[in-house]
Amino acid sequence: MIQAKAELQRALAAAVAQLAPDAALTPQFESPKQAAHGDLAITAAMQLAKPMRSNPRAVAEQLIAALNQQPAVQRWVSSLEIAGPGFINLRLAPAAKQAVVDEVLSAAERFGWKDANGQKLMLEFVSANPTGPLHVGHARQGALGDSLSHLFETQGFDVLREFYYNDAGVQIATLATSTQCRIKGLKPGDAGWPESAYNGDYIADIAADFLARKTVKADDREFTASGDPDDLDSIRQFAVAYLRHEQDLDLQAFGVKFDSYFLESSLYSSGRVADTVDKLVASGKTYEQDGALWLKSTDYGDDKDRVMRKSDGSFTYFLPDVGYHVAKFERGYTTCINCQGTDHHGTIARVRAGLQAADVGIPQGYPDYVLHTMVRVVKGGEEVKISKRAGSYVTLRDLIEWTSKDAVRFFLLSRKPDTEYTFDVDLAVAQNNDNPVYYVQYAHARIQSVLRAWQEAGAADVASLKDVDLSALEGPQAQALMLQLAKYPEMLTAAAEGEAPHDVTFYLRDLAASYHSYYDAERILVDDEAVKKARLALVAATAQVLHNGLAVLGVSAPARM
Numbered sequence: 126m127i128q129a130k131a132e133l134q135r136a137l138a139a140a141v142a143q144l145a146p147d148a149a150l151t152p153q154f155e156s157p158k159q160a161a162h163g164d165l166a167i168t169a170a171m172q173l174a175k176p177m178r179s180n181p182r183a184v185a186e187q188l189i190a191a192l193n194q195q196p197a198v199q200r201w202v203s204s205l206e207i208a209g210p211g212f213i214n215l216r217l218a219p220a221a222k223q224a225v226v227d228e229v230l231s232a233a234e235r236f237g238w239k240d241a242n243g244q245k246l247m248l249e250f251v252s253a254n255p256t257g258p259l260h261v262g263h264a265r266q267g268a269l270g271d272s273l274s275h276l277f278e279t280q281g282f283d284v285l286r287e288f289y290y291n292d293a294g295v296q297i298a299t300l301a302t303s304t305q306c307r308i309k310g311l312k313p314g315d316a317g318w319p320e321s322a323y324n325g326d327y328i329a330d331i332a333a334d335f336l337a338r339k340t341v342k343a344d345d346r347e348f349t350a351s352g353d354p355d356d357l358d359s360i361r362q363f364a365v366a367y368l369r370h371e372q373d374l375d376l377q378a379f380g381v382k383f384d385s386y387f388l389e390s391s392l393y394s395s396g397r398v399a400d401t402v403d404k405l406v407a408s409g410k411t412y413e414q415d416g417a418l419w420l421k422s423t424d425y426g427d428d429k430d431r432v433m434r435k436s437d438g439s440f441t442y443f444l445p446d447v448g449y450h451v452a453k454f455e456r457g458y459t460t461c462i463n464c465q466g467t468d469h470h471g472t473i474a475r476v477r478a479g480l481q482a483a484d485v486g487i488p489q490g491y492p493d494y495v496l497h498t499m500v501r502v503v504k505g506g507e508e509v510k511i512s513k514r515a516g517s518y519v520t521l522r523d524l525i526e527w528t529s530k531d532a533v534r535f536f537l538l539s540r541k542p543d544t545e546y547t548f549d550v551d552l553a554v555a556q557n558n559d560n561p562v563y564y565v566q567y568a569h570a571r572i573q574s575v576l577r578a579w580q581e582a583g584a585a586d587v588a589s590l591k592d593v594d595l596s597a598l599e600g601p602q603a604q605a606l607m608l609q610l611a612k613y614p615e616m617l618t619a620a621a622e623g624e625a626p627h628d629v630t631f632y633l634r635d636l637a638a639s640y641h642s643y644y645d646a647e648r649i650l651v652d653d654e655a656v657k658k659a660r661l662a663l664v665a666a667t668a669q670v671l672h673n674g675l676a677v678l679g680v681s682a683p684a685r686m
Contacts, residue, residue: 126225126611129201129217130154133165136195141169143191144184148176154215163206163214164222164608170211181211189213222607223595229610229666230591236673237614242281245457248274250464251376251383252289255368256300257325259375261500261548262466264521267381268537268679269497270464272626275677280621285458286382289449291389292365299323300368301361307332308354331367335360343369345386375521379530380679392445392452401448401483402433402440410482425478443472447479454480454487461492462624467543470496495624497542504550528553531680535562538678539630561634562680565671568637570686572668575649577684579661582650590662597659602639602646606667609639613670617677626678633674640667 134154141152152169170185177184185207192198192205201221206214229236250270253263274284291297303322311317313324322328334341338352341363348366351359376382392398402418405411410421416436423430433444453461473494480487502509502519504527509519524533532553539561540546558564576587598607613632620628649660672682 126217126221126223126607127228127614129197129221129224130165130611132197133201133215136192136197137167137169140188140191140195141173144187145173145176148173157214160605162208163204164217165215167213167215168211170213174211182207185211185213219596219599219604222604222611223598225607225611226595226598226662226666227592229669230587230662233669234673234676236669237617238279239281239618241283244282244460245285246277246282246460246462247285247287247453247456247458248277248462248464249287249289249453251372251381252465253372254290254294254296255292255365255372256296257323257368258327259372259521260518261502261521261524262497264379264524264533265497265500265537265542265546266464266466267376267379267521268534269495269542269626271381272534272538272629272678273462273464273495273621273624275679276617276621276626276629279617279677282460285384287385287387288383289387289389290369293390297361297365300364301357303328304331304335304364305354305357305360308335308360327368327371331364334367335363341366341370344373344383345369375525378525379521380534387449387452389445389449392448397448397452398440398445401444401451401479404483404485405433405447405479408482408484420475420479420482422475422478422482425474425481427474427478431475431478443475443479446472446476447483450476450480450492451483451485451487454485454491459488459491462495463492464495464497464542467496467498469494493624495542498545500537501545501547502550503547506551509550524548524550531566532560532562534679535565535630538626541625541627556686561630563686565633565637565675566681566683567686568640569668569671569675569682570684571644572640572664572671573684575664576661576668579650579657587665590658590665593658593662594655595659595662597653597656598663600647602643603660603663606639606643606663609636610666610670613674629674629677633671633678636667636671636674640664640671 137152137154141148141150150169150172152167152172154165155168157163157166167188170188171181173184173188174181189205189207198205201218202215203218204216208214232238248270250266251259251263253259259267270286274286277284299321300323302319306318306322307328312329313322335350336352338350340347340349343366346366346369348362350363353359405420410424411433412419412421417432418434419430420433421430431443432441434440450461477489477491480491481489502524521533527550536548536553537546552560553562556563580586598604616628616632620626643663647660649657649664651657651660668682675682
């Protein structure tokens with residue numbers, strides 16, 4: 126059907142050009158609001174009415190006549206009907222819908238993918254400073270960033286996943302002193318325990334391993350503890366490596382792997398922050414006031430000018446952000462998406478202002494942002510706010526241990542990122558149709574069960590189902606299922622363009638529902654060999670698309686439930 130629709134799209138363009146050669150119109154098919162109205166809708170007649178100086182229904186009649194002359198229409202269309210003020214409802218021939226089965230089985234895991242487009246794209250997400258366990262906000266961000274990466278890969282982009290963090294600064298200093306206090310026998314509540322210290326149990330774990338002079342290895346660093354309670358720098362480096370390793374373990378359990386790590390401290394050590402200041406000053410977009418250096422960010426749409434360098438000589442946090450994004454652009458990533466919490470909304474205008482003021486050729490609107498809200502966790506009907514391990518919040522590890530990696534990823538992706546979300550732990554472990562991930566995975570497992578039964582009866586493997594006669598697939602449920610399969614490539618493209626992985630979850634639920642309806646309507650393993658193979662090919666194609674869509678979300682497609 127993908128090929129059929131492409132041929133029909135060219136036929137529609139040719140018919141419109143025949144009727145109105147001078148019309149600046151690129152006609153597109155639309156989906157009818159009701160399935161009973163047809164498979165595709167054409168609105169071009171209403172758009173052509175004015176330039177053709179005719180009423181839309183008359184134009185629609187001429188357009189249908191022109192379309193009927195097109196070979197693709199003669200091959201793939203069963204009827205064209207005028208409706209309402211000038212809509213044209215198109216019904217596809219069964220062969221057009223059936224073609225999608227072979228298209229899926231032939232392309233397999235690459236179904237819906239586009240060829241490489243030569244464009245580099247960076248997704249920066251999670252980017253948590255190593256001061257404690259990853260929380261549920263990081264979980265939502267990890268699911269978002271990784272699924273967006275998969276989506277853009279399907280569209281032909283060369284995607285790099287980057288994790289940006291700081292191994293110095295106030296938070297890291299607090300981590301070091303908290304660990305040192307634990308090493309020296311202090312604990313939360315004791316006299317002498319710093320008010321700003323981190324109170325979670327993980328600090329005691331770091332202290333114990335430091336005293337044992339252990340070596341910890343993260344994806345991007347390795348360090349061996351000195352064991353000296355007074356060696357604060359060793360404590361700092363060990364604590365950072367320890368928590369980076371813990372983050373790696375959590376992310377590995379979550380199915381997220383990064384291609385690159387970038388240290389905020391490297392922006393200072395490399396001189397990039399100082400170079401960024403020089404560029405901004407040279408651009409004439411800064412001024413001195415009250416001993417501080419300010420950026421004229423209001424020139425670029427910010428609500429007020431921003432301090433770059435404070436009166437004590439230290440830099441505000443948005444300045445290294447500007448330097449970091451200049452580095453991203455210079456590394457060739459002309460498209461860059463940052464997944465961050467909505468609490469970072471205020472930084473968008475100032476970072477973009479700094480990038481424009483630096484005058485290094487970066488386009489307006491760079492970088493792009495996907496902002497997400499925090500997650501509320503409910504268990505047993507009550508909100509859960511505290512984790513013993515973290516001390517003050519629910520962790521990513523908590524969610525995975527309470528439910529599963531698949532449930533956490535699917536649930537956190539099932540709503541638009543900027544909408545509030547309540548994660549219901551009890552629903553996530555329920556084995557019924559109310560649990561969306563179970564519902565989708567069950568559809569895949571149900572198909573695998575059918576295919577196993579067929580193969581155990583001595584049949585060939587699934588590869589033998591390519592190019593079978595599909596003419597038996599004429600029932601309404603089979604037709605509806607094939608139409609749903611054919612929507613997958615366009616859904617991927619729209620989800621990537623809209624930075625909307627939740628669209629994939631919606632599609633998978635619709636596809637699972639369509640399959641369950643088909644399964645209930647038609648027996649698959651029938652005696653008639655031709656009918657059986659056609660139906661097996663259809664369900665095998667459905668399993669493949671379910672697998673592909675779940676892979677975009679980072680969710681497994683089980684063979685059994």
